Amino acid sequence: MFTHYELMKPLMHIMQNKRGPISNQEALNQVIQYLGLTEEQKNLKMENGKNLIQYRLRWAKTYLKKAGLIETIDNQNFQLTSIGNELNLNSIQKFSNKILSTYPSFREFRAKNKELAQESTGSEEEQTPEEIIEIASKELNQSLKEELLEKIKANSPKFFEQLVVDLLVAMGYGGSHQDAAQAIGKTNDGGIDGVISEDRLGLDKIYIQAKRWENTVGRPDIQQFKGALADQVAKKGVFITTSNFSKEAIESAKKSGIVLIDGDKLTTLMIEFGLGVQIERSFHIYKIDQDRFDEDNF
Template identity: 60%
Template sequence: MALPTYDQLMLPLMKLLSEQKQGMKLSDAARVLSERSGLSSEELSLRLSSGTKTVFYDRVGWAKTYLVKAGLISQPKRGFCELSEIGRRLDLSKLTSITIEYLMQYESFSNYKLGISKENQKIQYKVDKEISHIHKLEETRTPDEIITETTELLKSNLKSDLLQMVKDKSPAFFERLVVDLLVAMGYGGSHQDAAQAIGKTNDGGIDGVISEDRLGLDKIYIQAKRWENTVGRPDIQQFKGALADQVAKKGVFITTSNFSKEAIESAKKSGIVLIDGDKLTSLMIEFGLGVQVERSFHIYKIDQDRFDEDNY
């Protein structure tokens, strides 16, 4: 018996969660689904080439990810999943399968697949309505193109999960996260100096002041907000006023949400740097904050110089 694909596992996962009064761990869900699958122990023990997890568990994980993106499953806490209100309203008995085409009817999922969500507007993916079309599309792409697009997809998923984890934490945690990020980027002098700077002033719209370099020759004023709502022009204007009171030249406004068009235009006129949720998670990944390398690949090519006879 062949291992089920991730899309073939979406309906069984939904049905399993519908049987639960409360959410369950993804690992427990994968175990129950494996017991119900009728697969042999040898098939269930097949692992990814990286060796980090079994193929079956990995596919259950991707099934969960896509159902979360569609809003059919929610994640009340780390490692747990349960049917959302939308998911509970579905009559699962009338469904024979859940496919990518089926999930495209949900705006949150179609935005995710098309790469036009507010948290990730810069990445766009070509999405076909049927899995068979996706396979045909892959046949027309070069291996380099497939690797690049797959890498971007994995990064997009990571950024989405990373941002949600940040939003779930307290404002105090977010302030410490900002400190860690700025220090990792080379600002703030020592970590102790940076930690003392953020969250201490609360002076007219300024959350902290941090050194631009280790010598403290210039200062950067920080506004750090763990918000859900869009940051508007009035918020930027307030920050600009606070900077003017301090005769400050440089300011950074960091938020877990996003900025309105008017806010962006206002910030440009005054030299304020804006970091929204998408940029924040990109920087966290770039500087290795809150993430770790699961595996890495090396792609080799011929060293032409090594075969140049004139070199011998």
């Protein structure tokens, strides 16, 4: 059966001929037709029951998107970028990690973790089975985090404020969920988006700034939040954003005891506390219980 790398060129060829948006289902149907798959091939299932060709096409799309060759429009549709439209497919026999790594955005995606960066330059033959599983797990998580951010940004600021509520409550802050919901998104007071209890007794307050932004949060934004905290004689503040923080912003926050949560940290916490995600499949790695085979223990 075709690998996700082998599905990339047919998909790109179909999209260059179409020259417009395409839905996930239409892309799947056309790739199946392009490759001339038999009924048996297109209905092959993985151990978890997922359709094999559909699952691998999804990863083909993910990798092409990381390379900047395609872009999503919404949950069901995607299209070629200008780079994807201009790509000469005749110069590519088959897509590979090496070819995709010529694109900076793909290299950045692969280098998010040291293990992924090492895997990009090494071969699987040099890795143990456990290392391969660990690398694959990290890559799945990284892809999931970026998908989570896309979905958050596609929703309204009100949705983001509610998400912040759910996350903080899941982490044990805010007392009851109802109390937290009343506190967040209500103040709009000089750079403070909400106030939440640090514990169920409400003995201390945490002041929140929640920004669903694309641009980097700079030092002036932290300074404004810092001033708002001073007006409230507040000791603790958390600045949460879907983007990232500049070096100056980070330094400014450190001096004031403000906790910064950027898009990467936000999605990491969402996965850790099971917010907006669910376990799809789990693996157990077993080893010998040596005590069971030690005759002296009997």
